Amino acid sequence: MKTIMLTTGLAMMALAVQPARAQVTASVGADYASGRYGTTQRISTASTTASLRAKRKRVTVFAALPVVQVDAPGNVVAPGGPLGLPIFTDPTRPATRERRSGLGDAVVGASVQLLPPRAHHPSLALTGSAKLPTASAARGVGTGKADYTIQGEAAVPGKVTPFAAIGHSFIGQPDTYRLCDVTSARGGVGLRIGQASEVSVAYSYASRASDQAADRQEIGAGLDTALSQRLSLGVQGSAGLSRGASDAGGGIRLGLRL
DSSP states (O other): OGGGSSSSOHHHHHHOOOOSSOEEEEEEEEEEEEEOTTSSSOEEEEEEEEEEEEEETTEEEEEEEEEEEEEEETTEEOOOSTTOOOOEEOTTSOOOEEEEEEEOOEEEEEEEEEEOOBTTBOEEEEEEEEEEOOSOTTTTSOOSSOEEEEEEEEEOOSSEEEEEEEEEEEOOOOSSSOOOOEEEEEEEEEEEETTTEEEEEEEEEEOOSSTTSOOEEEEEEEEEEESSSSEEEEEEEEEEOSTTSOSEEEEEEEEEEO
16 A cells, blocks of 8 residues: 555546645545565554645645554564555564554655646656654664655546556665665556546555565555545555565545645
């Protein structure tokens, strides 16, 4: 679910009307995922994320802060929140099963529309973000280091909107073990329903974060709808296609235009 937590969908972004003045949106969402992730025990993660986004013309800035809860062996590190790392194991920690909770890693970033959205024409956006080490490494909900991600996103807006994204995360190295940089990709299609709703289906991939982990492949579906001129609702679900992914996940998000 981490590939779709921060926004309500790339296709919806490509269809958005460009505001004449800054448009500010606050949102709160809840996400849950469960699976073995290539380990021998089930791992469950839950998070509640508060986000703030401001958009003016071609530039969007955003910030998000999650609260996470993890039920997993103690040597499993489950970074929580938007744009977090895939789940992996820390060889320096004991494998005793435990529950832990706390702040996840905050994310701040900005996106620039290089080619603005126009119906039936390609649009292109470039996004840069930083994952700040606000999560506790001692509790196994973060690495204690900052990560940096750059991502390119493309779409062709219309009633049917194909979209794709590719990104690379430069991973901060913990003191006691080594992680790998993560390359990610996502592609799918959105279908506009009426004037206020869209459904989407997408495939996502993320490379392994360590030698003890596996690549993550998932298929996801979502529904985004405007409940009013200021209120929006997003619902997502996902199913894992590889050992490194969750068996299933889901999320719901409510946005308010300020």
